[in-house]
Amino acid sequence: MNLVFSSSSSSSSSSSPSVLLRKLTRTSHPRMLVPALLVQAYQTRRGQAIVSNSSSSKVIDHPPAAQRRLAQYHPTIWGPDxxxxxxxxxxxxSHATRWEGLKQNVAKALVASSTKDDACSILKLIASVQRLGVAYHFRKEIQAALVTLLSSTSTLSTTNDLHTAALQFQILRENGISVSSDLFNKFRSGEGSFKDSLSNDVEGLLSLYEASHLGMPGEDVLEEAKRFSSKxxxxxxxxxxxxxxxxxxxEQSLQSPVHWRMPRIEALNFIDIxxxxxxxxxxxxxELAKLDYNLxxxxxQIEIKELSRWWRELDFKSKASFSRDRLMENYLWAMGISHEPQFSECRIGLTKFVCILTVIDDMYDVYGFLDELECFTDAVIQWNMEATEELPEYMKPIYVAMLEFGNELADNIFTNNGLNTLPYIKNEWVNLCTAYMVEARWFYGRYTPTLEEYLKNSWTSVGGPGAMLHAYLLTQGSQLTKASLESYNHGSQLIYWASLMTRLSDDLGTSKAEGERGDVAKSIQCYMEEKGVSEEEAQDYIKGLISYSWKKMNQESAKPSIPKSIVNMCLNMARTAHCIFEHGDGIGNxxxxxxxRLISLIANPIPLR
Incomplete structure (x- = not known):
C-alpha cells in the first residue's frame, strides 16, 4: 500500500493495514461473536466496567454518571405531512407500454452489438446499461454478450488498446467472471512500471483507474495501475x-471510483453524463433509464409513506426523545443495500430494523446508565415480554418494539416457508447489544482500547451482520429454504469485511462530532493514542484499512459458493456507507x-424531455 506512516511506530511493516487485518482474521473469525460465548463473557462481567478485552484486563467498579448525557441531535426535517x-x-x-417497448429496444441493441467484431462497442454499451441502473432488466442478455465476447477473437489477450482491455477486465469481474490481472503486463515496461506512452491516453487511464479498484490482495500490478493512472x-x-x-x-472517479458508488445515486449521476x-x-x-428511475x-414513495405511518405509531419521538429521529435517512440505508423495485418487502423490513437499531444504539452510546444497559442486555438475552418488568420505564417501549419486530418477522417466515428463523434473528440482536455493552463499559471505565480490540468488537456494533441477515431473509421470499439458510453461512467472511468497511467509513465521517461530545473512542482515536500519531496520520491509516477491506471483499465476492444476493447486498452496504459518510455524519447531521440526495432519490422525478 502506498501509505505514509509516522516514523515513530506506524512506519513499521507490522503496523501496516494489511498486516493488522490479517492478524484480526486469524485471531478472530468473522463469526467470533458466537452468542453463547458472548453471553458467557457478558455474564462474567455483569455489573462491572471492563477496561480491556485482553486476558489481563483490569475490572473496576464505576458508578453511573450523575446526569444523563444528550447528543443534541437536530429534529427530523422530514415531517409526516x-x-x-x-x-x-x-x-x-400509465407508462407500462412505453416502458416495455424501450426494454425490448435495449435488449435488441445488446444482442445486436454482441454479434459484431467490436469488443469496445459492446463493452461500452454494457457499462452504460450497468451505470444507468437498468442492468437488472437485462441479466441474461449481458451474460450472453459476455460469453460471445470471450469466445471471439477480440479477447483480452489480443487487444492492445488500454481502454478496451481495462473496461473488459472491469466488466468481467463485476459480473463474476474470472479474469487475471496479468493481462495488464503487456502495458508495462521491462522495469515493471506502466509505459510512459500511455500517460496521455486519458480515456484509457480512466478505465485503468476504475479497473484497479476491482483488485484483490496480492495483485501488485493493479496497485501499480492505480498509482500510475491516478498520477x-x-x-x-x-x-x-x-x-x-x-x-x-x-474528477468524480478520483474522488470515488464507480465500484464504490451507491447504485441509485450513480444512476442519477450517469444519466447526466x-x-x-x-x-x-x-x-x-x-429514455429507459430516465423512465425506469421515475417508476x-x-x-x-409508497414504501416511505407506509413506513411513516409505522414510525408515528411507535411514537419514539416522545418515548425516546434522546435518540435520532431519522426515518428517511434510515430508509436510505435500506434503499442502498437493496434498491431494485421487486425488493419492496426487504426495504420496508430493513428500514424498521435500522430505525430500532438506531434508538438502541443511542441508548447505549449516550443516554443509558451502565446498570440500566446491563439490564437491557440481560433482557435481550432472555427474549421474552416478561423481561420488561426489570427495565426502566423509558426502555420498555424500545425493548417491546425490538421484540415484536423480530417475532413478527420470524412468524411470517414460518407461516410462508415452514422455517424457524427466530434463533438467527435473536442471535443477531444478542450479538449487537452485547457489542454495544462492551463499548459502554469502555466509556464508563474511561478506557481507550487498542485498534485491534476496537475492530474485534466494532465490526458487529456497526450493525452490519444484523442488517445482512435481515436483508437476506427479507429478499428470499418463497425461495428461502433450510439449504439457502445454510448457504448464507458461506458469506460470513464477506459479511465481516463489508461490516468492517462500513464501520471504518462511519468512523471517518462521525469521529469528530462524537469526539467533541465525549463519546467512546473510535478507530481514529484508538490508533492515535496507541501509536502516538497525528489525527491526519491516523485518518490515512484508516483509509488504508478501507482500501484493503475492499480488496478482501472483491476476493470473497468472486467465490462461487457465496449466493449472488449476499454478494450484492454486502457490496451495496459498503457503498452506501461511503455515500452516507463521504461528507461527514450523514445521519446525525x-x-x-x-x-x-433524498430529494433526488424519492421526491423529484427526472424530466424525460
Whole structure:
C-alpha cells in the first residue's frame, strides 16, 4: 500500500493495514461473536466496567454518571405531512407500454452489438446499461454478450488498446467472471512500471483507474495501475478543461471510483453524463433509464409513506426523545443495500430494523446508565415480554418494539416457508447489544482500547451482520429454504469485511462530532493514542484499512459458493456507507448532502424531455 506512516511506530511493516487485518482474521473469525460465548463473557462481567478485552484486563467498579448525557441531535426535517405529500404521475399503469417497448429496444441493441467484431462497442454499451441502473432488466442478455465476447477473437489477450482491455477486465469481474490481472503486463515496461506512452491516453487511464479498484490482495500490478493512472489523471486535468464531460468523470472517479458508488445515486449521476454523449449514446437506453428511475421512485414513495405511518405509531419521538429521529435517512440505508423495485418487502423490513437499531444504539452510546444497559442486555438475552418488568420505564417501549419486530418477522417466515428463523434473528440482536455493552463499559471505565480490540468488537456494533441477515431473509421470499439458510453461512467472511468497511467509513465521517461530545473512542482515536500519531496520520491509516477491506471483499465476492444476493447486498452496504459518510455524519447531521440526495432519490422525478 502506498501509505505514509509516522516514523515513530506506524512506519513499521507490522503496523501496516494489511498486516493488522490479517492478524484480526486469524485471531478472530468473522463469526467470533458466537452468542453463547458472548453471553458467557457478558455474564462474567455483569455489573462491572471492563477496561480491556485482553486476558489481563483490569475490572473496576464505576458508578453511573450523575446526569444523563444528550447528543443534541437536530429534529427530523422530514415531517409526516411532508412525506405524505410525495407524489408522482410516473406509475407503471400509465407508462407500462412505453416502458416495455424501450426494454425490448435495449435488449435488441445488446444482442445486436454482441454479434459484431467490436469488443469496445459492446463493452461500452454494457457499462452504460450497468451505470444507468437498468442492468437488472437485462441479466441474461449481458451474460450472453459476455460469453460471445470471450469466445471471439477480440479477447483480452489480443487487444492492445488500454481502454478496451481495462473496461473488459472491469466488466468481467463485476459480473463474476474470472479474469487475471496479468493481462495488464503487456502495458508495462521491462522495469515493471506502466509505459510512459500511455500517460496521455486519458480515456484509457480512466478505465485503468476504475479497473484497479476491482483488485484483490496480492495483485501488485493493479496497485501499480492505480498509482500510475491516478498520477497521470491528476496531471491531465489541466489539458482536458475544454471537455467538460470527460473532466467531470475524471474528477468524480478520483474522488470515488464507480465500484464504490451507491447504485441509485450513480444512476442519477450517469444519466447526466450519458445524455451529453452526442456521438455514441443510445437514445432508447437513455429514455429507459430516465423512465425506469421515475417508476422505481414511485415505488419508493409508497414504501416511505407506509413506513411513516409505522414510525408515528411507535411514537419514539416522545418515548425516546434522546435518540435520532431519522426515518428517511434510515430508509436510505435500506434503499442502498437493496434498491431494485421487486425488493419492496426487504426495504420496508430493513428500514424498521435500522430505525430500532438506531434508538438502541443511542441508548447505549449516550443516554443509558451502565446498570440500566446491563439490564437491557440481560433482557435481550432472555427474549421474552416478561423481561420488561426489570427495565426502566423509558426502555420498555424500545425493548417491546425490538421484540415484536423480530417475532413478527420470524412468524411470517414460518407461516410462508415452514422455517424457524427466530434463533438467527435473536442471535443477531444478542450479538449487537452485547457489542454495544462492551463499548459502554469502555466509556464508563474511561478506557481507550487498542485498534485491534476496537475492530474485534466494532465490526458487529456497526450493525452490519444484523442488517445482512435481515436483508437476506427479507429478499428470499418463497425461495428461502433450510439449504439457502445454510448457504448464507458461506458469506460470513464477506459479511465481516463489508461490516468492517462500513464501520471504518462511519468512523471517518462521525469521529469528530462524537469526539467533541465525549463519546467512546473510535478507530481514529484508538490508533492515535496507541501509536502516538497525528489525527491526519491516523485518518490515512484508516483509509488504508478501507482500501484493503475492499480488496478482501472483491476476493470473497468472486467465490462461487457465496449466493449472488449476499454478494450484492454486502457490496451495496459498503457503498452506501461511503455515500452516507463521504461528507461527514450523514445521519446525525442530515441537513446537507443527505437531504439533497433524498430529494433526488424519492421526491423529484427526472424530466424525460
Amino acid at each position: 411532508l412525506i405524505d405529500s410525495f407524489t408522482t404521475h410516473y406509475t407503471h399503469e 497521470n489523471l491528476k496531471q491531465s486535468m489541466a489539458t482536458i478543461l475544454n471537455d467538460d464531460n470527460l473532466l467531470k468523470q475524471v 450519458y445524455q451529453i454523449r452526442d456521438d455514441s449514446k443510445n437514445l432508447a437506453l437513455l 422505481v421512485q414511485s415505488v419508493y 442530515s441537513i446537507g448532502v443527505t437531504k439533497d
